[in-house]
Amino acid sequence: MSNKIKASIIGASGYTGSELARILANHPNVEIGHITSESHADKKFSDLHPQFAGFVDVQLESAASLDVEDQDVLFLALPHGVSMDFVKKWADMKVKIVDLSGDFRLTSPEVYTHWYKKDHIYAEGFKHAVYGMPELHTAEIEKARLVANPGCYPTASILSLAPLFAKKVVEEGSIIIDAKSGTTGAGIKVSPVTHFSNVNENFRAYGIGGHRHTIEIEEQLGKLLKKQVMVQFTPHLLPVDRGILATSYASVSGEMNQEKLENLYKAFFNEKPFVRVRGSAPSLKDVRGSNFCDIYPYWDKRTGRAIILSAIDNLVKGAAGQAVHCMNLMFDLKETEGLTHIPMQP
Amino acid sequence: MSNKIKASIIGASGYTGSELARILANHPNVEIGHITSESHADKKFSDLHPQFAGFVDVQLESAASLDVEDQDVLFLALPHGVSMDFVKKWADMKVKIVDLSGDFRLTSPEVYTHWYKKDHIYAEGFKHAVYGMPELHTAEIEKARLVANPGCYPTASILSLAPLFAKKVVEEGSIIIDAKSGTTGAGIKVSPVTHFSNVNENFRAYGIGGHRHTIEIEEQLGKLLKKQVMVQFTPHLLPVDRGILATSYASVSGEMNQEKLENLYKAFFNEKPFVRVRGSAPSLKDVRGSNFCDIYPYWDKRTGRAIILSAIDNLVKGAAGQAVHCMNLMFDLKETEGLTHIPMQP
């Protein structure tokens, strides 16, 4: 009998679901149990995603009628607002849950409702949900039953600024995060936003001043600083499939120089296997397909401002990879197990 | 005998040169005289740029030995450092010059040398060179003999911030310009920077804290405010051919709201035919191939900051189109003559 972790993917028609399968199918300690899709329950997973032919050919099931008793962990790759129903339904079972939606990332149902314009049906969940960013919350994740996997923009943004906030050397009103994401962040569902000729050879900002990920960034940075934080966050849509590059600007308090800044970052991310503090600006392809976050902290002595560049693959470190990283911690595995993908470049 | 303006293009092997030809060949008041290229003087222009076959098939010449006596205007599409030689050489002739290089954009040879790391051989030129941004300097351009055509990033950046500086409602230390450009800004010369697989599906920042266009922006905004200005300017390389999108952040002094901000921009650009102040975020393709600068000023009441999005085609409004606009002013033509290209979308 297998000692492998039985893991199921709830919601596999989208990019996050298929990326989970890409990682889990090759994870040495995992056996994929169920994969669900409400709209394609009559098909095999590889009918939907032909790249998996010969690897993951399991029959898709409906989540509604799924028996999860024998599973060890569930990855919920569902839209926000839908995920909470299933979290609630499975809350009292022994199965652990990593929820990749935005439903349990914030601190309260009230904040959720304000930013997501939606009522929350499971306030209880906020009490024990752990924000699944291993670089900040290792111990809590190890003990968690419900992990709220971070958003893609927040992952790139928070990691790029966490050292400054944790060390309290930042003027918190000064933060501007100008972030750029590939289109897979907008999902697999067709819409004018992701119509080829609207994205290709094009570039634009969106959600200016009001994107939901703003509050997620503010809450996490606020926890580090132990006071409320407000940031300026502007997302943009890049004509690429994968990747987020965040350019963060911060005024710092006290003396600073390039060496000091770099050391501060290196010390903070010491022993964090998926953050690479670098001496030059990262590009998206330096991390594509991998669970890395590459960070370059730059001190502009002319203007007296820190500029921090961070790059992730939004589907890996910004979603499925980080979720599997959390699973590794929850099941006492080596942090990097099953996550040793070398970035695909070119 | 033709009454058309005789215009020559000096340096036609690159993108700026070919874009000048694209515009001038269809300009109703212009007759293209000479086109030069040092490295291809044995070919026809359309051998170099096959898209022009049947339109512009003239024999290329060497600039060194060119007789420009009979020309009315010369467009210099040469690298910086090279352009100054020709400007000096032709300075005392009656021919007017629009220089598209960076050689005469700044206020003095000293500033030039500091930012371009290069000596200047024609200090005299700075005295009569006019910065060729028609929205700011119409009257001077009309009388100019030597126009220094603005850089591409400065065009998008200055236009996006000029109203705030001209009206003196800005906290000048707060300016952050996060700019993104297509690769034609890096020119036609092959290099790892513009190797397909280094750009495609990729994105990165470069020249962080030290890009030459910074000082050009600072000088022009400083003139509007009548005091020295320092801005944070970060360029990024987009995987697209054409276009610059600048996302500018500014703290303002005094009361502000969305309506007031929009009105301020609309008033400033009133009667400026190539700036379109909009009510939503522009994308690169909204202006591609045209001489427009589309601007969306947004007031974030939550953070108390103005965010201004501006989009141009770097080869048109950011180079050849703006140069022809200057020519129209210098020769007393209608501002929009020969520049009525509708953006090519998709």
Add this chain to the structure above:
Amino acid sequence: MSNKIKASIIGASGYTGSELARILANHPNVEIGHITSESHADKKFSDLHPQFAGFVDVQLESAASLDVEDQDVLFLALPHGVSMDFVKKWADMKVKIVDLSGDFRLTSPEVYTHWYKKDHIYAEGFKHAVYGMPELHTAEIEKARLVANPGCYPTASILSLAPLFAKKVVEEGSIIIDAKSGTTGAGIKVSPVTHFSNVNENFRAYGIGGHRHTIEIEEQLGKLLKKQVMVQFTPHLLPVDRGILATSYASVSGEMNQEKLENLYKAFFNEKPFVRVRGSAPSLKDVRGSNFCDIYPYWDKRTGRAIILSAIDNLVKGAAGQAVHCMNLMFDLKETEGLTHIPMQP
């Protein structure tokens, strides 16, 4: 009072409609009358297509209730199956019609029904519809009241092979046309086929063995040869916005060599202003945004086969530009009037 041709665009929400507007708005002999859109009749044209702000801001109307009495020409940019309704409705009026759909391109309603899997409601139309390819049917187009504008693939394919068929030097069973098109050929409507991440960094064949454009090519080539023709036609989807490149393979009868082949093509397209017979392989950008078809006929003496490369912009020569070319002929204007766009490269 204006002597300009009053032209209306019926169906302006798509790419063909907006490309017609891009061309007609700058056509010196045309005044745009009505522009219709059933789904957006409450908006201005530039609300739908913001690149037109300041150029074409007319209120959209509904085609159903349109009064076309005072118009000289109507461009129908409607889906096939819809277009025939309007052609029938306006058939007896004095207004001329250029139909850009596939409804009247074939020789009979029976052939139409076989390939389009749809009944035809206006068989009468086939009697007087003229196939609008000016290089083959100039005289008929000049006298036409109803022009069926060619499909995009057929334009590139037929032009690349017409000289061989007209001169009857081809083995007609040998024709293989391997064609590649940008995604605008699939239209503006969102679908998985044109979802960014399904197209970007990707490439595939589709419609293998059964694409509707096959019969259009076969009928036109058959007319030239005066016998029935069967061709192998395989379309592919390129990750670019615009452009079709057709690689056509043909065995020829009789002696052939490179010079003879080139001369045959040059003679056939002599005085055809929009076909450029070249001595090297064309690329999509050599014609992008223009009404050109660039053709390179190559004789492979090793295999004894002719390989012909042809490139067009599918939205211009493959749609709107060819339609305006037809209009120029129908109204006795210079063929190139309003169509002098130089290809936009890069």
Add this chain to the structure above:
Amino acid sequence: MSNKIKASIIGASGYTGSELARILANHPNVEIGHITSESHADKKFSDLHPQFAGFVDVQLESAASLDVEDQDVLFLALPHGVSMDFVKKWADMKVKIVDLSGDFRLTSPEVYTHWYKKDHIYAEGFKHAVYGMPELHTAEIEKARLVANPGCYPTASILSLAPLFAKKVVEEGSIIIDAKSGTTGAGIKVSPVTHFSNVNENFRAYGIGGHRHTIEIEEQLGKLLKKQVMVQFTPHLLPVDRGILATSYASVSGEMNQEKLENLYKAFFNEKPFVRVRGSAPSLKDVRGSNFCDIYPYWDKRTGRAIILSAIDNLVKGAAGQAVHCMNLMFDLKETEGLTHIPMQP
């Protein structure tokens, strides 16, 4: 002491070299020994390819002075014409060699010189070199000391046609292979061919009638048919990083239908783990980053022709992956060992 295979990569500055490292670094039975680069021998591998930071940081060495005595296998990722020098130099040592250049793929030095326009300095090598296509030559590869790894286009082309030739159901004069490749096939060296704006939004054919891979295809298909074969092969350059799609056309002898054709392909590739015979047209992303070749054989009953679509990742199945596959066979490992990468889509 490790029982792992000691493998070195000779020539690691290019795409093939880095792709070998990507695969070998995660291969459970391999230990990377040396990595060489003549132009960067002073750097670490990850300085050159930053995506490898933390994975492969070994110091680069010069191949000229390399001691290969203790190595088990060498992967030569060198340009053709250079590779033969090293193959000759190391020919008498016990180390096995997989040569990824074109130097030993053909049947004789004479054929090589004719197609590569270059003398061959090591004719001896042709006697024992084995063409490293595991689907055709498993037994020979298992015993080989020198494997000539197939070219990228030949891999896609030969696999798509091998069943028809092996079963002798093809009219061999009828073969047309219209192939399209991503730009990494043109290598990492900068040139106008791979300059971003020359490739992006563009598409063209090249090497028409004379590409070197033609003879490689002809020789291998000829061996299957046991007679000389001539094919028409036309490569095209796609604006994507990775992937080859070959569209092959063949007239067949005897009766054929869709079912029979599919069965013929399925039987031929039975037990071949990296060929997936499919029921629909493959796209590049279905195989990207993986060692798969996806093939769709289609019977066009209207024209009586077989059309075969095949897709590979040119850097994996078309280069580094196939090389490692050969290594697995040469060292008696499971064929798929270290090659279980699931295609990265999107």
